[in-house]
Structures are given as C-alpha cells and as structure tokens.
Amino acid sequence: MFRNQYDTDVTTWSPAGRLHQVEYAMEAVKQGSAAIGLRSKTHVVLATVNKASSELSAHQKKLFKIDNHIGIAMAGLTADGRVLSRYMRSECINHHFVFESPLPVGRLVVQVADKAQVCTQRSWKRPYGVGLLVAGLDETGPHLYQNCPSGNYSEYQAFAIGSRSQAAKTYLERKFETFMECTKEELIRHAVFAVKESLQEEELSSGNCGVAVVGIDEPFVVLDPKTLQSYIESLETGKEEQQTMEETGTDDRQSLQVQHEGTGSRGISVGAGDDSPTDMET
Amino acid sequence: MSMVFAPCLTETAAPTTHAEPAWSPYDNNGGTCVAIAGEDYCVIAADTRMSTGFSILTRNYSKIHQITEKSVLASSGFQADIRALQKNLDARHQIYQHQHNKQMSCPAMAQLLSNTLYYKRFFPYYAFNVLGGLDNEGRGCVYSYDAVGSYERSGYSSQGTGMQLIMPVLDNQLKSASPLVLPLQKSTTPLSEFEAVDLVKDTFASAAERDIYTGDAVEIVIINREGVRRELMDLKRD
Numbered sequence: 001m002f003r004n005q006y007d008t009d010v011t012t013w014s015p016a017g018r019l020h021q022v023e024y025a026m027e028a029v030k031q032g033s034a035a036i037g038l039r040s041k042t043h044v045v046l047a048t049v050n051k052a053s054s055e056l057s058a059h060q061k062k063l064f065k066i067d068n069h070i071g072i073a074m075a076g077l078t079a080d081g082r083v084l085s086r087y088m089r090s091e092c093i094n095h096h097f098v099f100e101s102p103l104p105v106g107r108l109v110v111q112v113a114d115k116a117q118v119c120t121q122r123s124w125k126r127p128y129g130v131g132l133l134v135a136g137l138d139e140t141g142p143h144l145y146q147n148c149p150s151g152n153y154s155e156y157q158a159f160a161i162g163s164r165s166q167a168a169k170t171y172l173e174r175k176f177e178t179f180m181e182c183t184k185e186e187l188i189r190h191a192v193f194a195v196k197e198s199l200q201e202e203e204l205s206s207g208n209c210g211v212a213v214v215g216i217d218e219p220f221v222v223l224d225p226k227t228l229q230s231y232i233e234s235l236e237t238g239k240e241e242q243q244t245m246e247e248t249g250t251d252d253r254q255s256l257q258v259q260h261e262g263t264g265s266r267g268i269s270v271g272a273g274d275d276s277p278t279d280m281e282t
Numbered sequence: 283m284s285m286v287f288a289p290c291l292t293e294t295a296a297p298t299t300h301a302e303p304a305w306s307p308y309d310n311n312g313g314t315c316v317a318i319a320g321e322d323y324c325v326i327a328a329d330t331r332m333s334t335g336f337s338i339l340t341r342n343y344s345k346i347h348q349i350t351e352k353s354v355l356a357s358s359g360f361q362a363d364i365r366a367l368q369k370n371l372d373a374r375h376q377i378y379q380h381q382h383n384k385q386m387s388c389p390a391m392a393q394l395l396s397n398t399l400y401y402k403r404f405f406p407y408y409a410f411n412v413l414g415g416l417d418n419e420g421r422g423c424v425y426s427y428d429a430v431g432s433y434e435r436s437g438y439s440s441q442g443t444g445m446q447l448i449m450p451v452l453d454n455q456l457k458s459a460s461p462l463v464l465p466l467q468k469s470t471t472p473l474s475e476f477e478a479v480d481l482v483k484d485t486f487a488s489a490a491e492r493d494i495y496t497g498d499a500v501e502i503v504i505i506n507r508e509g510v511r512r513e514l515m516d517l518k519r520d
Contacts, residue, residue: 065380089376089377089380093373093376093377094373096373097369097370097372097373
C-alpha cells in the first residue's frame with residue numbers, strides 16, 4: 001500500500017521496515033534468465049540459460065572465470081555482473097600476489113557481499129542488479145554460494161536464480177540428496193536437466209545453454225559447445241529410462257529438509273524461501 | 283649498462299659530491315643465464331647457484347620461470363627483485379588472459395617486460411633478464427634486457443656474471459651475417475635442438491671453470507612445438 005511513497009531512493013525505509021529499492025533490485029535478478037548451480041563432494045557445476053536478444057545476435061555471456069579455482073554464473077543486469085567479476089578477478093590476483101595461495105571462496109563472497117551492501121546505504125548509488133552463483137574450491141572442499149543485490153550471501157548444496165528458476169529448483173529439491181556422491185558427468189547431467197526444466201517448451205541445445213565445471217585438481221572451465229551438445233544428447237537417451245522408472249511408482253519427492261553441515265551460522269538450504277518479500281532479513 | 287650500487291670497494295677516479303651510502307638496497311646473487319633460438323625450438327638455461335659476496339647461499343635455486351605457455355624468463359642479479367618481477371608479470375598475464383581469453387605471445391610478453399622494467403626507471407629491478415620462447419609462427423625467439431628495459435630480439439644471448447666468458451663462445455658458434463647484408467639470413471640458428479643443448483652444456487661447463495659465481499648445476503629448459511621439457515646437468519661445485 002505504501003510502496004509508491006517510500007521507494008524513491010534506497011536510503012528511505014518503508015513503514016513496514018523494508019527497503020523497496022533493494023527489493024526492486026532483487027526483482028531484476030528474478031527477471032534475468034536462469035542460472036543454476038549444484039555441487040558434489042568433488043565438483044561444482046554451474047549452468048545458465050542463454051537468451052539471445054534477437055535471432056540476429058549472439059547470446060550474452062553469463063559464465064565467467066574468476067580464477068583457476070573460482071567461477072561465477074550471473075542472472076540479472078549482466079553489465080553489473082561484469083563489473084563485479086572484474087572486481088573479483090582483481091581481488092583474487094592481489095591475494096595470490098601477496099599470499100601465493102588461492103583466495104578462499106568464502107572470503108571472496110563476503111567481500112562481494114560487503115561491496116553490494118555499500119550500494120544499499122548511499123543516496124548517490126543504486127544496488128547492483130545482478131545475482132551471482134559463485135562456484136569455487138578451497139581447502140575445505142567445493143562450495144556454492146549465492147550473492148544478492150541486498151548484500152546477503154548464503155551457501156547452497158544446489159540452487160537456481162532467475163526467471164523460471166522455480167522449475168529448476170523443484171528438480172534440484174527432488175534430487176539434491178544424491179548430489180554429494182555424484183561423479184562429474186552425473187552432476188553435469190543433473191545441471192543440464194535442470195536447465196531443461198527452466199526452458200520448458202523451448203528445445204535444449206548448446207546454443208541456448210552454457211555449463212561450467214570446477215573440481216579438485218580441475219581448474220574452472222566453461223564447457224565448449226561440442227562437449228555440451230554430447231551431454232545434452234546423453235540426456236535424451238537417459239530420459240526414456242527415467243520415464244519407465246517413474247511409471248513403476250517410485251516417488252523421488254523428498255521433504256523440504258534444510259540440511260545443516262555444521263559450517264557455522266550460515267547453514268545450507270535448498271533455497272525454498274527466496275520468493276518471500278522479506279528474505280533480505282534472513 | 284652495468285649498475286654499481288655497492289659501497290666501499292669502489293675506487294672512485296673522480297671525487298663524489300655525496301657521501302657513499304652505508305647501506306645498499308641491492309645485492310648481487312650471481313649466476314649466469316643463456317638462451318638460444320632455433321628454427322622451431324628455444325633453449326633457455328641458467329645455473330642453479332645463489333651466492334652473496336664470496337659465500338654460497340644455496341646450490342639449488344632456479345633462476346628460470348615459465349610465465350606463459352610459450353615464454354620462459356631467465357634472470358640473474360638480485361633474486362629478491364627478480365622474484366618480485368616474476369610475480370608482477372604473472373599477475374599481469376592473468377589479467378591479460380581474463381581480458382583477451384588467450385595467453386600472451388612471446389613478443390607481447392617481451393614488450394610487457396620492457397615496460398615493467400622501465401616503470402621502475404628510478405629505482406630499478408636489479409635483474410638481468412633473458413626471455414626465451416616461441417613466437418606466433420612457432421619460431422624460436424630470444425630477447426635480452428638491461429636493468430631498465432632496453433631490449434632486443436636476437437638469435438642467442440647470455441646475461442649475468444659469466445656473460446663475458448660465454449658470449450664470445452656463442453658468437454663464435456652461432457653468429458650469423460649482419461641483418462644489413464642481403465640476402466637476409468635468419469637470426470635463428472640452423473643447429474638442431476640436440477646440438478644447441480649440447481652447446482649450452484659446454485658453455486656452462488667452461489664458465490663454471492673461471493667464474494666463481496657460476497657452478498653447482500645448470501638447469502636447461504627447452505620449448506618446442508610439443509611443449510616444455512627440463513634437463514639438469516651437474517657442474518663443478520667449487
């Protein structure tokens with residue numbers, strides 16, 4: 001009701017205790033084309049839906065390598081994402097120069113979150129309009145994080161952001177308990193399947209989706225279209241087997257359990273609550 | 283081209299207007315580097331002795347650093363400055379790769395190294411560099427530098443404490459006709475990879491005889507179409 005009066009600038013609170021400009025920024029993320037991330041004990045996979053603005057143009061780049069051990073997928077204003085990825089690359093290079101070791105992912109994610117927070121508390125700035133899925137490896141293993149325009153960040157087992165991401169999230173929620181033990185190929189196949197769910201009617205091809213992987217002793221790499229196409233094709237052959245399995249009545253639907261792996265107060269969740277309006281307070 | 287910042291032992295012919303410094307930010311850790319460019323390979327070699335004054339710090343220190351897939355930097359001089367220079371170039375190369383989605387070519391790295399050295403024109407890196415690698419056509423290239431970035435591409439080069447002993451030998455074996463003479467001759471040596479490595483081993487063995495700062499072992503890196511290969515040969519340890 002009061003939204004229009006208190007949403008002019010980011011430094012104005014609404015009577016309900018909300019910053020509408022920040023929420024609008026998160027809306028921009030929800031409007032962007034989907035980005036999906038999932039991890040196992042040894043690898044993290046990122047996948048994106050690549051939308052071309054017209055038939056004549058090439059699609060936008062949404063997967064960026066930050067360092068050998070870190071990469072990101074973005075959803076929302078990709079221009080803002082490019083600026084953030086330049087910042088992240090610079091931080092990784094500087095850390096490596098001083099400490100001769102890779103910057104731990106969690107550390108970088110916090111730095112990006114703090115940078116995003118600044119934009120929510122300055123009258124002459126606007127929040128970043130991009131959500132990042134940060135996939136990386138450090139001494140404690142593979143990690144997947146999400147960075148919000150609000151300055152929030154959280155760690156996930158698997159997550160999806162952007163438009164029609166709910167379909168992907170539903171698939172991930174069903175399957176996430178099996179991810180930890182997956183091989184790299186299985187994980188990639190899950191990611192491609194999740195992208196397929198987001199695309200719904202559109203046909204999945206290496207032209208409208210992108211996949212990147214990082215793993216233990218494997219630097220971050222964006223899969224080339226040929227490799228990607230072979231994964232997509234293997235999905236087609238696997239689909240028939242899956243349909244016959246489901247017809248025999250096995251119900252894979254897991255309850256929405258939040259899994260805590262003891263990594264401190266952040267906790268790990270499968271992202272059920274992202275659509276609620278006050279999620280920036282979590 | 284020689285940079286003398288060491289105090290006391292210098293005998294000044296002309297009286298100086300300022301007092302001689304009690305402390306120098308530089309030290310010379312000695313050692314020699316050599317590189318030879320071939321038709322489709324490049325050999326870069328450096329001894330593994332690190333010394334200070336008349337003492338040996340270690341017999342097993344590598345002066346060779348691979349910066350890109352196709353460029354290898356060998357440097358003698360002040361190893362602390364050299365390490366800082368290597369890290370600087372590595373960081374710059376990472377940035378280049380993020381921006382251009384490919385590795386730097388050897389000639390591009392050669393220019394970058396020159397600019398990096400000149401950037402510190404008034405407090406130089408005490409580094410005498412030889413950059414070796416393959417150019418965009420796959421031909422061997424060797425670039426040699428002074429401490430402030432003046433560089434030149436050539437068919438072979440040496441730097442460091444054993445330079446004066448090695449360079450004349452390389453000239454004798456590898457020098458081609460002047461580039462002003464027509465028809466134009468290639469600066470890369472017609473020697474095979476094996477012969478070039480053999481020549482390098484001979485030159486280091488000779489330098490180790492008379493140069494006290496060169497010895498212990500020589501590390502030889504060979505870059506060719508297949509990739510990068512390393513060899514280690516022992517030298518006299520006295």
